[in-house]
Amino acid sequence: MTVIDTTTSNFGLGFCNGRHIARTSTGRVWMGFQNGSSQIEFWYSDDEGSTWTQNTSATLSSEASAGFSFFIDIDDHAHIAHKPATSLHYQRMANISSTSSWATSFSVDSRYEIGPDIVAFRDGASWIAAITSTDGANARVFILKYVDTSPTKSNYSLGTGINVSIDFRHTGDGKTVAGGEPHVYVVGSYSAQLYIHKFTYSGGTYTMGSKTTMDNITAKRDAVSSSFDGSRMVTAYAESDIVYIAERDAADTTTTLITPTALSDGDITNVSVTYDANENIHLWAVG
DSSP states (O other): OOOOOOOOOOTTTTTTTTTEEEETTTEEEEEEOOOOTTTEEEEEEEETTSOHHHHHHOEEEEEEGGOOOOETTTTEEEEEEEEEESSSEEEEEEEETTTOOOOOOEEEEEOOOOEEEEEEEEEEEEEEEEEEEESSEEEEEEEEETTSSEEEEEEEEEEEEEEEEEEEEEESSSSSSSSOOOOEEEEEEEETTEEEEEEEEEEEEEEEEEEEEEEOOOOOOOOOEEEEOOSSSEEEEEETEEEEEEEEEESSSEEEOOOOOOOOOSSOOOOEEEEOOOEEEEEEOOO
């Protein structure tokens, strides 16, 4: 096991719905985490994780208990959603491998938002960042356009929701928009349901679809992690000591539920899901 660094923060990688690791086109791997001084540190590796170097100029002040999400787009620009003060902010770093600091932050929402998740993608000659977050009871989606120049913002309310996770329609590589239509998918949980919204892209604008319940949850719902694998939105979630998988097709018409082999470590506290080039699902869980 390689140790990147140590932290005294209880929220070092909070929350599990947000992204904290990403890769550039050169293969460089970047990792972000909260330290014990209300800061987000960024480290990178050029040897598949054997050794790590910190970019100290990229360190951001942020409220540890609010969480953050970090994403690198197809052009190697980095994007982050976090809470440096009293509101949710977005920041961009042009070409993270050759730039050492973040651009001026953009205020996304003035309410107390926690647990954000973010993705970003090219849209013509510019880029879009899509963010979802919650205030602990109500969830929202923010579509930021022209993030490389003068960002504009569109807000969408999902109603009640926590543990929201977001991704977009790509070819399976996590970065390349599929078919020129970067539809956005948002998964959330609340009360006794796991749900999904599709945001349909057309001509530069988004239309929010209706809420679809993928599964009813009778117990624990704190751990949710989602990822689009090129044809499906794959979501891992927990119910007491059992981890489940819900797959929603790209057209937002069909849900498939999968029950992986049960764990024996008690109630699930965290989950994370991803996939490989063959659309096999890879699942991690902590009990």
